[in-house]
Amino acid sequence: MPARRVAVLDRPTEQANLVLGGTGLARADERRFALGVLNNALGGGMSSRLFQEIREKRGLAYSVYSFTSQHAGSGQFGVSVGCHPAKVPEVLALVREQLADVAERGIADAEVARGKGQSRGGLVLGLEDMGSRMSRIGKGELAYGEVLTVDEVLGRIDAVTPDDCRAVAADVLRRPQCLAVVGPFAESDFTAD
Numbered sequence: 001m002p003a004r005r006v007a008v009l010d011r012p013t014e015q016a017n018l019v020l021g022g023t024g025l026a027r028a029d030e031r032r033f034a035l036g037v038l039n040n041a042l043g044g045g046m047s048s049r050l051f052q053e054i055r056e057k058r059g060l061a062y063s064v065y066s067f068t069s070q071h072a073g074s075g076q077f078g079v080s081v082g083c084h085p086a087k088v089p090e091v092l093a094l095v096r097e098q099l100a101d102v103a104e105r106g107i108a109d110a111e112v113a114r115g116k117g118q119s120r121g122g123l124v125l126g127l128e129d130m131g132s133r134m135s136r137i138g139k140g141e142l143a144y145g146e147v148l149t150v151d152e153v154l155g156r157i158d159a160v161t162p163d164d165c166r167a168v169a170a171d172v173l174r175r176p177q178c179l180a181v182v183g184p185f186a187e188s189d190f191t192a193d
Helices: 032-041 050-055 085-105 109-125 130-144 150-158 160-172
Strands: 004-008 018-023 063-070 075-083 177-183
Touching: 018 085, 032 050, 032 063, 032 075, 032 085, 032 109, 032 150, 032 160, 032 177, 050 063, 050 109, 085 160, 109 130, 109 150, 130 150, 150 160
Parallel strands: 004 177
Antiparallel strands: 018 075, 018 177, 063 075
């Protein structure tokens, strides 16, 4: 359980920023590839579910995306949104609705395919940048004790199934969440959440 469920930094800003999230997967967890695909499908780009629902269909946010990171003993999964302060209650409700829906039903096969495509594309594009290549190799050696070839990583991404994404969503998205908000709010504005 998070130490604090809600943290608000009251600032007279024209844009509110919020992050809703919780624990994710440790870096050695083999489900990290499924979580990466899920993350891309849920909030990893312009075709993602959160971007389409919150920004494109409703025009409620300037930016909306999900993120994940893995560490030695745990990890994190979250959603970050920048929007007008007046839109925060509606945006927060929509984010929670989407996370609950994905935790309950998973993502569609087409979303899994898009998420896998984005994961593959990001890896291949990273090969164009020497810093990204060296970072991937260094991280593999230091964090995982092995350096997977590009083909091995692509194979692990390709092996992710819709059922894998549903299972990891049911686990990670049902974990306790905390909320951080920067904007013209008081912590009491979010205590019922």
